[in-house]
Amino acid sequence: MPGLLIIAHAPLASALRAVALHAFPEASEAVAALDVPSDMSPSQIESEARALLAQVRRPQVLVLADVFGATPCNVAQRLADGRDVRLVAGVNVPMLWRAIAYRDVPLDELVDRALTGAGQGVLAAASSRPQNQASKAPPHEEVDRHHQQ
């Protein structure tokens, strides 16, 4: 069962971990979070991230970063070895919940599940008001219709 490490601009990583454990309290030991303050040096971030990585390694870890191209993700790329430590970016709650729900699958499949969960969770939610008759449609149709407009 892979562990999870969330790495993000402070205080987002610990906030995401709190929301994750609200839904999956039993996953507490498998999910670590590193909040990266703006004044933390890349070498310090890497050092703290490696310590957390060692804590949650089982022996594989999925690292979830907030934004590709920003410092937390850039440092996280140094941790990813393409085999036992994989990295995904753009973490949102659907990605995180999906990653925890499927944390018993092999790491490659977990990466797929996390990405798919994140993407499916991004949608324009319909209004519940009468002027928007789309409100009863399921979420995926909402997304598709939105992008076809």
Add this chain to the structure above:
Amino acid sequence: MPGLLIIAHAPLASALRAVALHAFPEASEAVAALDVPSDMSPSQIESEARALLAQVRRPQVLVLADVFGATPCNVAQRLADGRDVRLVAGVNVPMLWRAIAYRDVPLDELVDRALTGAGQGVLAAASSRPQNQASKAPPHEEVDRHHQQ
């Protein structure tokens, strides 16, 4: 210029707002956040959300929720009127930064920008190690290649 209201499980909304304002400190008055504790009633959530909505209404608002189908998003659907208040779910930092960066565009376009930004930000980041030769590819190619596997 539409205002933004982030509504999410506590303490995620305020954490996302902090990360947003780290990148866009000038947008402070245009971005509100409502942290929803697990013991807050839907009517109380709605009441607090409406108060924040009034604060950031300019006269339009984009509401960003963490997870479609969960309580914060369900209550946010009551606020969305399909015209001046629109709702998107699955908020991540790329969505948020994109929404703030483009907050001067009309609300319909802002919804598009937010959804596109969120989706493009979800990707498997390549390893920087030699065994993964994909590390120099741009993010979109990363995502596409990943999903083609």
